[in-house]
Every structure is written in structure tokens, then in C-alpha cells.
Amino acid sequence: MRILITGAASFLGSHLVEYFLDRGDDVLALVRENARGRERLSKYEEKPNFKTIVLDMMDIEGLEEDFDICIHLAWGGIGKAGRMDRAIQSENIEAAKILMKLCKEKNAKRMLFAGSQAEYGQTLEDIQKRYGENFDIKDIDMQYEDSPTFPKSEYGKAKLELKRELKTLGDKLGIEYVHMRIFSVFGKGDHETSLISSCINNFMKNKDVYIGECKQAWNYIYIKDLCQAVYLLSKKDLESKYVFNIASENNRVLMDYVNNMKDILKSKSSIIVEKREAASEGTPFLNPDISKLKEIGFKEVYGFEGGIIEMCDIKA
Secondary structure (H helix, E strand, O other): OEEEEEOOOOHHHHHHHHHHHHOOOEEEEEEOOOOOOHHHHHHHOOOOOEEEEEOOHHHHHHOOOOOOEEEEOOOOOOOOOHHHOHHHHHHHHHHHHHHHHHHHHOOOOEEEEEEEHHHOOOEHHHHHHHHOOOOOHHHOOOEOOOOOOOOOOHHHHHHHHHHHHHHHHHHHHOOEEEEEEEOEEEOOOOOOOOHHHHHHHHHHOOOOEEEOOOOOEEOEEEHHHHHHHHHHHHHOOOOOOOEEEEOOOOOEEHHHHHHHHHHHOOOOOOEEEOOOOOOOOOOEOOOEOOHHHHHOOOOOOOHHHHHHHHHOOOOO
16 A cells, blocks of 8 residues: 655654555655654665655645555644644644545545544643542543543644544545544654653663652553554554544553653662643643554554663663
8 A cells, every 4th residue: 555644754753654664555755845853764765665755734735646545644833832823723724624635636545634632631630620639540531532522722622623624524525534542652763852751861871850740640652552553543444433542551640650660770860859830731631541442453562661661772
């Protein structure tokens, strides 16, 4: 199959490029002219089943190549300011709808879109109001694909809006639509300021780790496990299901992950907790269920500990 991946130079995109290439698919990697991380794709340039396409999403109608499956990751305004900017998010919505129409012109069979946990809008502050400060994560309702959605950011609202609009448009055009609600992904190549990357860096140097209270429930999925999930969603008969949580099998309080990393790395670092002000949209509280994903054959290979071990090249 020929796979079009937009946002191919991103952390997620570059790993998906490699995953599909390794399994014999042809990959069209769509990137912006000045895309950060574009060098990640240079090692594939000599492969006969790989092609880089330099094109902005606003000019997507100019794409000449045909493809069978589209995996749409490209998205502007994911930073702190952009997440609350309705104008930027509206541009993302319009570009995605144009891309869906292009799928029809290119005789593509399926379009996968990277939705977000931000669509649920559940926060630690919400949970503490309902269950109190000393809640037990086992008592909290899990986030199912049909759970209520109350996004608090314009980013989350835009992703949720596209779930509805792309499904309707896809049905009209005869394109199968898959909405992937992606939770928190980690792995090699992630931003150096992410919690996982910064903790690993300090733990490996036995330097003190300064973090927030980390009381919220969280879910980390290793990048290679995520690639398996996306691959299955691109190939399997989904039996009319179209919204899937993309996450790990386990939900834990965020501080548990931090302590787990310290143990895995046998670090002598101290963990110093600082009380920090929550973002304007609140502190996300992630508690997903992935039963639907498991029904199509997904099974974690790495999990959190396996992912950290591979990231840090720890030998048995």
C-alpha cells in the first residue's frame, strides 16, 4: 500500500515513516519547507519505497501523487499560546477537510486523523472537586470513546469538531474515517523538555529532579507501541468503529512514573516537588480505556518500563 503521512518530520511522524517502510509499504512523507526535525527523514532518502514531499498543508490541493491511506498528523498551534488561538485552530480544521476531499480524488480508502485526549477535557481540578484531594484512581470513571467530552482549549475543541465533520464528510465521499484519540507518547526523539526526557537526563547524571506535584492520573504509551496501534488501524477491518483511544494498558498517578524511572535507572537523584500553577485549561487527568483497540489485535510489546529501558539502552 501507499501511505501518505502528513507532519512526517514530527516525533510521531518520523517513527511512523520507519514503521511502515519496515513492513514493505510505500511512504509519501509530507513536510513543510522549514519543518523542524526534517533531518530525521534523510536516512530514508535512498529507499525506493520512500519519497519526501515538501508542501504546506494550506497548499495540499497541489499534491500530485496518489495514495491508498492517509495518516494526518500535521497541525499548527500546539504550543501554549497556539492551543488557545481559535484562528490558528480554524485553519487546521479547514486544511483537514480539504485533505479529506483530496483523499476522494486520489481514490484513497481510509483517512486516519490524530485526535487528542484534550477532547475529553477532564482535569485534576475537576476530579478533586468531585472525589476530594485523596481520591483513589480506581474509583474514577475511565475515559471511553463515547464518554462525555468537554474540551477546555481551542485545540481540543478543534480536534473534537473535526471528529464530527470528517466523519460526516467521509461518509458522504465514501472514505473510511478513523479518529485516533492519542494520549501521552514517549520515546527517542521526543522533545528534550518533556517530563520523560528531562527526568531521564537528570536521573542518568544523578542530578536532582525538580517537578510539580504530579498528582494527576496519566497514561504513557511508548512510541513503538503507538506505531503498532496506528498500523493496525490502517490495515484492519474496523467493523464500522471509528473512534479509538490510543494509549497504554495502564493508567497510573504521574508521580509513580517518575519514581519508576528513578528505580529503572538506579539513580541517586533526589526528587524535589514544587507547587506549580496549573495551565489556563487546567491539569489534564488521563484515565483511558483501550478495550476497542485491543479488540482489533493491539497488545503492548514494550509498556512503560520496556520503553524506558530501550530509550536508555540499558543492557540486561
